[in-house]
Amino acid sequence: MGIRVCCPSCGSVYELPEAWGNMPAGCECGALIRVPAPQAVQMPTETNEPDSASDAIGDDNPFARFPAPLHPSQVISPLARRLIVGGAVLIAVLITAVIIASYLVADLP
Numbered sequence: 001m002g003i004r005v006c007c008p009s010c011g012s013v014y015e016l017p018e019a020w021g022n023m024p025a026g027c028e029c030g031a032l033i034r035v036p037a038p039q040a041v042q043m044p045t046e047t048n049e050p051d052s053a054s055d056a057i058g059d060d061n062p063f064a065r066f067p068a069p070l071h072p073s074q075v076i077s078p079l080a081r082r083l084i085v086g087g088a089v090l091i092a093v094l095i096t097a098v099i100i101a102s103y104l105v106a107d108l109p
Helices: 053-057 078-106
Strands: 003-006 013-016 024-026 032-034
Touching: 003 032
Parallel strands: none
Antiparallel strands: 003 013, 024 032
């Protein structure tokens, strides 16, 4: 079984022998392609033992896959979020106004 590589320049796909692993190869478009090393195939080991204690007990909690809810102190209310964004916009407008005013005052005789 060969190694499949794709040219980063033109997108051509090549099937190269495994002996070419970790070597550069040339594409028809002239670009160099780095051929990755062939990966060894690892067969999974079959065991009848459970992976953890919860598997041995048979923990069938349907909510275990969901993350824990946020603590109420970590949740920002929509009003607080609007105030924060509005304050940031107000500060940006004030800084811009000060910069423009300083340029206008500097041009006066």
